[in-house]
Amino acid sequence: MAIPEQALEGINNLDPLPVTVQKLIVSLSGDEDVSFKELGGLIEYDPAVASNILRVANSAFYAGRRRIEDPKDAVVRLGTATLLDIVLGSYLKELTVSAPLYDLSEDELWLHAAVCSIAVKQVSRHAAKVKIPQTAVIAALIHDVGKIIMVRYMEADVDDILELCRTHNLTFVDAERQLFGCDHAEVG
Secondary structure (H helix, E strand, O other): OOOOHHHHHHHHHOOOOOHHHHHHHHHHHOOOOOOHHHHHHHHOOOHHHHHHHHHHHOOOOOOOOOOOOOHHHHHHHHHHHHHHHHHHHHHHHHHOOOEHHHOEOHHHHHHHHHHHHHHHHHHHHHOHHHOOOOHHHHHHHHOOHHHHHHHHHOOOOHHHHHHHHHHHOOOHHHHHHHHHOOOHHHHO
C-alpha cells in the first residue's frame, strides 16, 4: 500500500532528528564506528541533553562508585542504547500532540510509548537467552509515531473508522487502510 502524499509531506515537515540522535543511530546500526568520546563531545554542547544524561548516569539505577560530572563519562556509563533511548525520548516528547483520532490525550500517547519501551527492557532482562536487540527498546518507543503524522496531516474521524470496523467486521488497522490507503504503522 502506498502512503498518501499528505502523510509523506507531514513526515518531511517533522523537526529533523538532532545530530546526537543521528550519530547514535549510526553507531547502533554498526555502519560506522562512533566513539564514546565523539558522542560525549556532541552531548556536552547541548545543555538540555547533557543535564539529562548526567542525571540518569548518577541515578540510583546507574550510579557507580563515583559521581559522574562529565558527559563523556556519562556516555561510557550508560552505553549507546540507553543514551539513544534518553535522547530520542526527549525528541519524541517534543513531537507529541493531542491524538483525538486514536482517542488519546498528548500525555496518554507519550505514556503509552514510554511503557512499551520499558516493557521491552523488562522482557530483555528476564529473557536474556532470547537476545532481543537493543534497538527493540527504541522501536517500542517510536512505534506509534505514525499516529502523530496521521493526526497532524490527514483528516480523519474516529467515529468513521469505528463505524467501518463494525459494519465490515474490520480491525481498526484494516479500517485505517481502507479509509486512508495506509495505516499508522506503515506511516511510522
